Amino acid sequence: xxxxxxxxxxxxxxxxxxxxxxxxxxxxxxxxxxxxxxxxxxxxxxxxxxxxxxxxxxxxxxxxxxxxxxxxxxxxxxxxxxxxxxxxxxxxxxxxxxxxxxxxxxxxxxxxxxxxxxxxxxxxxxxxxxxxxxxxxxxxxxxxxxxxxxxxxxxxxxxxxxxxxxxxxxxxxxxxxxxxxxxxxxxxxxxxxxxxxxxxxxxxxxxxxxxxxxxxxxxxxxxxxxxxxxxxxxxxxxxxxxxxxxxxxxxxxxxxxxxxxxxxxxxxxxxxxxxxxxxxxxxxxxxxxxxxxxxxxxxxxxxxxxxxxxxxxxxxxxxxxxxxxxxxxxxxxxxxxxxxxxxxxxxxxxxxxxxxxxxxxxxxxxxx
Amino acid sequence: xxxxxxxxxxxxxxxxxxxxxxxxxxxxxxxxxxxxxxxxxxxxxxxxxxxxxxxxxxxxxxxxxxxxxxxxxxxxxxxxxxxxxxxxxxxxxxxxxxxxxxxxxxxxxxxxxxxxxxxxxxxxxxxxxxxxxxxxxxxxxxxxxxxxxxxxxxxxxxxxxxxxxxxxxxxxxxxxxxxxxxxxxxxxxxxxxxxxxxxxxxxxxxxxxxxxxxxxxxxxxxxxxxxxxxxxxxxxxxxxxxxxxxxxxxxxxxxxxxxxxx
Ligand code: SF4
Numbered sequence: 118x119x120x121x122x123x124x125x126x127x128x129x130x131x132x133x134x135x136x137x138x139x140x141x142x143x144x145x146x147x148x149x150x151x152x153x154x155x156x157x158x159x160x161x162x163x164x165x166x167x168x169x170x171x172x173x174x175x176x177x178x179x180x181x182x183x184x185x186x187x188x189x190x191x192x193x194x195x196x197x198x199x200x201x202x203x204x205x206x207x208x209x210x211x212x213x214x215x216x217x218x219x220x221x222x223x224x225x226x227x228x229x230x231x232x233x234x235x236x237x238x239x240x241x242x243x244x245x246x247x248x249x250x251x252x253x254x255x256x257x258x259x260x261x262x263x264x265x266x267x268x269x270x271x272x273x274x275x276x277x278x279x280x281x282x283x284x285x286x287x288x289x290x291x292x293x294x295x296x297x298x299x300x301x302x303x304x305x306x307x308x309x310x311x312x313x314x315x316x317x318x319x320x321x322x323x324x325x326x327x328x329x330x331x332x333x334x335x336x337x338x339x340x341x342x343x344x345x346x347x348x349x350x351x352x353x354x355x356x357x358x359x360x361x362x363x364x365x366x367x368x369x370x371x372x373x374x375x376x377x378x379x380x381x382x383x384x385x386x387x388x389x390x391x392x393x394x395x396x397x398x399x400x401x402x403x404x405x406x407x408x409x410x411x412x413x414x415x416x417x418x419x420x421x422x423x424x425x426x427x428x429x430x431x432x433x434x435x436x437x438x439x440x441x442x443x444x445x446x447x448x449x450x451x452x453x454x455x456x457x458x459x460x461x462x463x464x465x466x467x468x469x470x471x472x473x474x475x476x477x478x479x480x481x482x483x484x485x
Numbered sequence: 486x487x488x489x490x491x492x493x494x495x496x497x498x499x500x501x502x503x504x505x506x507x508x509x510x511x512x513x514x515x516x517x518x519x520x521x522x523x524x525x526x527x528x529x530x531x532x533x534x535x536x537x538x539x540x541x542x543x544x545x546x547x548x549x550x551x552x553x554x555x556x557x558x559x560x561x562x563x564x565x566x567x568x569x570x571x572x573x574x575x576x577x578x579x580x581x582x583x584x585x586x587x588x589x590x591x592x593x594x595x596x597x598x599x600x601x602x603x604x605x606x607x608x609x610x611x612x613x614x615x616x617x618x619x620x621x622x623x624x625x626x627x628x629x630x631x632x633x634x635x636x637x638x639x640x641x642x643x644x645x646x647x648x649x650x651x652x653x654x655x656x657x658x659x660x661x662x663x664x665x666x667x668x669x670x671x672x673x674x675x676x677x678x679x680x681x682x683x684x685x686x687x688x689x690x691x692x693x694x695x696x697x698x699x700x701x702x703x704x705x706x707x708x709x710x711x712x713x714x715x716x717x718x719x720x721x722x723x724x725x726x727x728x729x730x731x732x733x734x735x736x737x738x739x740x741x742x743x744x745x746x747x
Contacts, residue, residue, distance in 0.1 A: 180647075182696075182700040183648065183696055184646075184647040186510060186511015186512065186700050187511060188510075188511060239538065334562075363593060363594050367591060367592040367593055367594055368564050368591040368592075368593070369593065370593050408647070409593055409595075409596065409647075471513075471514060474513040474514075476513050478536065479538065480535070480536055480538045481535060481536055482535050482562060483534075483535055485571040485572055485575050
């Protein structure tokens with residue numbers, strides 16, 4: 118059974134009603150369990166659970182300490198290009214936005230790689246906009262080969278590919294895939310993606326699974342919180358999707374990133390405001406539901422929120438981030454995909470992690 | 486205090502007076518490692534090769550491991566025998582010595598070790614002269630395979646990694662201690678010194694403890710507690726714990742009491 122079939126099992130679930138009916142006693146009952154059913158997980162996303170964050174945090178912290186200890190793995194994104202053929206209404210790279218477009222040459226990729234490597238980072242995430250004819254699979258593969266000279270781990274966050282294409286990139290040294298479904302609400306998805314190849318909901322939904330089948334060591338998924346009016350829907354389905362991948366591809370390490378909408382070039386207003394409390398609740402619920410998944414909190418979030426979330430189940434953080442193409446070396450950084458809230462350098466990030474009693478981990482993988 | 490000065494644990498020709506093995510993986514800062522080693526008395530420390538950055542001038546876990554410690558690099562991240570073998574060779578090439586802890590895990594949900602792939606890797610690496618310490622389920626058949634494959638010890642789990650549930654596999658570990666001629670080192674799952682002590686009382690040759698020390702409120706104090714617990718358990722084992730019931734005929738023997746003083 119593929120994930121879309123699992124999703125369809127919940128078609129008739131009235132999520133708002135379910136969430137409203139949860140009582141504190143239900144939450145307590147779930148917190149007393151060792152393994153959770155999907156509906157238990159949903160219980161932890163309820164408004165009733167929002168009033169019990171401390172108890173959830175205690176449990177999530179215990180699980181995280183046992184599985185990951187006091188460590189936070191660091192990585193940084195590298196934007197190779199911002200050409201895009203899509204019109205995601207919430208994104209600054211949207212083809213309808215008049216922004217300067219560019220793509221790094223091999224030399225520029227090397228320079229960016231060198232600049233990032235000089236900060237000590239070892240895990241790199243390379244990104245392109247969604248323009249397959251500009252940022253071809255071969256181009257991405259060539260960049261990965263260059264960057265592999267500097268980084269023991271190179272992951273991609275690019276448009277959805279076929280399994281063969283993922284397998285090809287794996288031979289180029291790519292070991293991880295990040296792909297955001299944005300929203301699991303199919304109708305809403307179509308509205309938010311009016312044009313371009315990304316409009317194909319099913320092709321995107323199954324892409325993380327194709328990445329697992331292609332042999333990537335790590336696959337990170339997520340929804341963009343704020344697109345859905347009931348934020349818990351996407352949080353719930355993201356957790357289910359991660360659980361599905363973990364159950365079916367036990368050899369791949371599955372991670373979740375819970376980004377929230379950020380200001381960008383354009384005028385899209387979020388359908389729901391996901392508060393700091395909501396985000397924390399989501400991360401806690403995830404950790405209690407899926408003990409061993411990685412959880413990434415990006416620089417979309419503020420420095421103080423990120424710092425305070427370290428003990429709650431977060432395992433990976435980005436540092437020294439720029440979301441503009443060539444942003445690590447160019448003087449004029451160009452247009453960013455979205456504004457970041459935590460602009461701290463790698464060094465500053467390390468100090469912050471250490472001050473929380475945690476250890477920044479630079480290297481957690483190497484090819485052999 | 487050593488239970489017995491002659492009671493060294495010899496593995497791969499190395500004589501160890503401490504039977505507590507420690508780890509490097511989950512500390513808030515690697516700078517605490519020397520203090521934990523000293524307080525615990527541990528002489529063997531495992532380190533994940535995937536975390537070792539041989540090129541880094543700073544931020545390298547290896548800088549914090551005291552000179553006298555026996556390094557036990559592990560193959561964490563390996564999903565099959567082939568990957569474990571390659572990581573082991575890399576560890577040796579990186580100057581980490583000949584000891585290798587085989588960890589082959591292809592299940593990211595429960596992190597349980599794959600016995601078949603572990604035995605395959607053990608066989609290859611033992612032939613290449615490695616001192617192989619495989620991490621496995623507490624399974625008699627797997628342990629026998631490991632003996633045949635040339636392992637230097639067998640490291641059964643006490644409970645799944647990260648569970649801190651203690652010696653859940655107690656009866657299976659006891660069978661391994663009874664049946665397997667190699668040192669049995671309980672690895673994973675131990676959450677408290679009392680549990681390590683219990684494993685040692687049963688006759689385990691050593692315990693490897695990482696999370697329970699690293700994730701505790703005071704890793705140095707907890708390291709010391711584990712060092713003492715392991716010594717106490719070993720001393721009790723050597724002293725041959727008195728049995729609870731002698732089993733000899735007495736008036737309360739319901740089935741054989743009628744035999745009287747025969
Ligand atoms: S989210 Fe990605 S695909 Fe959509 S417009 Fe932005 S860059 Fe293009």
